[in-house]
Amino acid sequence: MSLRHAVLAALSHGEASGYELAKRFDVSVADFWSATPQQLYRDLEKLERDGLVEARVVEQQRRPNKRVFTLTEDGRAALRDFVEAPARPAAIRDEFLVKLQAVDAAADPGALAATAEARLRRSRDKLARYEQLRDRLLAGRAEDDFLRHGDPVGPYLTLLAGILYEEQNIRWTTLVLRRLAERREA
Amino acid sequence: MSLRHAVLAALSHGEASGYELAKRFDVSVADFWSATPQQLYRDLEKLERDGLVEARVVEQQRRPNKRVFTLTEDGRAALRDFVEAPARPAAIRDEFLVKLQAVDAAADPGALAATAEARLRRSRDKLARYEQLRDRLLAGRAEDDFLRHGDPVGPYLTLLAGILYEEQNIRWTTLVLRRLAERREA
DNA sequence: CCCCTATACTCAACAAGTTGAATAGGTGCG
DNA sequence: CGCACCTATTCAACTTGTTGAGTATAGGGG
Numbered sequence: 001m002s003l004r005h006a007v008l009a010a011l012s013h014g015e016a017s018g019y020e021l022a023k024r025f026d027v028s029v030a031d032f033w034s035a036t037p038q039q040l041y042r043d044l045e046k047l048e049r050d051g052l053v054e055a056r057v058v059e060q061q062r063r064p065n066k067r068v069f070t071l072t073e074d075g076r077a078a079l080r081d082f083v084e085a086p087a088r089p090a091a092i093r094d095e096f097l098v099k100l101q102a103v104d105a106a107a108d109p110g111a112l113a114a115t116a117e118a119r120l121r122r123s124r125d126k127l128a129r130y131e132q133l134r135d136r137l138l139a140g141r142a143e144d145d146f147l148r149h150g151d152p153v154g155p156y157l158t159l160l161a162g163i164l165y166e167e168q169n170i171r172w173t174t175l176v177l178r179r180l181a182e183r184r185e186a
Numbered sequence: 187m188s189l190r191h192a193v194l195a196a197l198s199h200g201e202a203s204g205y206e207l208a209k210r211f212d213v214s215v216a217d218f219w220s221a222t223p224q225q226l227y228r229d230l231e232k233l234e235r236d237g238l239v240e241a242r243v244v245e246q247q248r249r250p251n252k253r254v255f256t257l258t259e260d261g262r263a264a265l266r267d268f269v270e271a272p273a274r275p276a277a278i279r280d281e282f283l284v285k286l287q288a289v290d291a292a293a294d295p296g297a298l299a300a301t302a303e304a305r306l307r308r309s310r311d312k313l314a315r316y317e318q319l320r321d322r323l324l325a326g327r328a329e330d331d332f333l334r335h336g337d338p339v340g341p342y343l344t345l346l347a348g349i350l351y352e353e354q355n356i357r358w359t360t361l362v363l364r365r366l367a368e369r370r371e372a
Numbered sequence: 373c374c375c376c377t378a379t380a381c382t383c384a385a386c387a388a389g390t391t392g393a394a395t396a397g398g399t400g401c402g
Numbered sequence: 403c404g405c406a407c408c409t410a411t412t413c414a415a416c417t418t419g420t421t422g423a424g425t426a427t428a429g430g431g432g
Contacts, residue, residue, distance in 0.1 A: 002284070002388090003388075009284050009287045009288035012288050017409095017410075019411075020410095029287070032279070032283035032284065033278075033280070033284055035389085037411085038411095038412085039388085039389065039390085041410095041411065060410095062397095062398065063397075063399090063408085064398085066410060067411085076291065079292075080292050082288075083292040083297070084293075084298065086300075086301055086304065087301050088281050089305075090280035090283075091220050091279045092218050092276065092279075093219055093277045093278075094218040095191075095276070097218035097276075098215075098218065099195075099268065099269045099273055101340045102265055102269050103269060104337070104339060104340050105195075105198045105262065106265075106269040106270055108270060111271075115273050118272065119275075122275065147368070147369075153365060154286050154287045154288055154289040154290050157362050158286050160358065164354050164357070164358050168351065168354040171350070172346065172347055175346070176343050179333055179339060180339075182333070183339060188418090203379095203381095204381070205379065205381075221419085222421085223380095224382085224383095224419090224420080224421085225419065227380095227382075248427090248428065248429085249379050249380075249428065249429095250380045250381075250426070250427060250428085252379080253381090
């Protein structure tokens with residue numbers, strides 16, 4: 001049970017409705033803990049029953065009302081406990097790597113190359129988004145400046161992980177494409 | 187349903203019993219598709235019912251008998267279809283990143299630093315294992331040599347992904363440790 | 373001789389994640 | 403004026419993945 005904790009972590013950066021959380025997950029957390037809206041709504045309910053979050057209805061005129069969730073004191077304590085407990089090792093589930101692992105059994109490596117190209121485009125898009133986010137976070141300050149007395153270090157460091165990951169991914173995928181092309185010629 | 191495909195991919199590199207598959211997963215596939223032995227046994231049964239793999243009992247004297255699984259023609263065809271179909275984007279589930287995201291809410295960043303150090307050790311271990319595996323695969327040949335007429339490119343390229351991933355991970359985690367230490371001093 | 377580890381697998385219960393659809397008002401575009 | 407898309411959420415069914423225990427045989431070390 002760990003999406004719970006991802007939700008608590010997300011809410012620690014400010015209250016949100018289920019819908020808003022879904023978007024927040026999409027831009028910032030998706031790359032290390034993805035979740036569908038349905039999952040979020042379900043877990044928010046559970047968290048509410050357990051007293052870790054509180055909901056309050058916000059009436060809106062031009063759109064449907066929403067339920068905005070805040071961490072309770074118990075929620076904050078649970079989050080602290082979670083942060084300080086040892087983490088289980090990361091689990092990666094990357095279908096592309098499975099396909100590549102078996103590429104020698106395929107008739108046509110061209111199809112996989114197309115998949116690799118899609119992946120490359122995706123990585124570039126993500127990287128661009130991440131760098132935009134970083135610029136916004138830094139707001140002109142140098143990294144050192146920001147990290148030493150800027151407020152939250154967490155979001156910056158995880159963002160950096162995303163940036164480095166995508167950069168490395170781009171290099172690797174490019175290399176794979178070259179090798180697959182060589183193979184196709186031979 | 188995709189552990190199925192990871193199993194087919196693994197079996198395409200040679201027949202194996204459930205137990206042997208579990209070990210193969212542990213050394214080579216775990217980093218992009220992890221599975222417990224229980225999961226493997228369950229899926230192997232399903233694959234057998236669906237006619238994608240065949241089992242044959244191998245009697246052994248000094249240890250329990252085992253059921254060795256091989257791909258059937260249908261299994262090979264299913265694998266080919268899978269490899270050529272587009273891949274869904276990778277899902278990462280990294281608890282450490284969730285904790286780091288919320289580190290500013292914790293009382294003691296020292297606990298997270300300990301977790302980061304454990305992660306660093308793990309990455310270094312993995313990297314060492316991967317490089318050993320690479321040396322064994324290359325067997326003295328240069329990469330170019332191997333990839334151009336060496337037999338299977340798949341396992342080499344995925345191994346390379348693992349190596350690059352861990353190298354990058356080590357750099358990033360080191361950086362995180364430095365920043366957390368700075369934070370603790372302040 | 374006993375315990376630990378390795379091989380080889382099975383069973384059961386549960387937790388977590390995925391998929392698809394339904395509802396319902398509002399905004400923007402041609 | 404109709405159609406598509408955005409906000410905001412709920413329901414239900416399903417597939418995957420996790421945890422923990424249990425069975426049985428054999429070899430090695432103290």
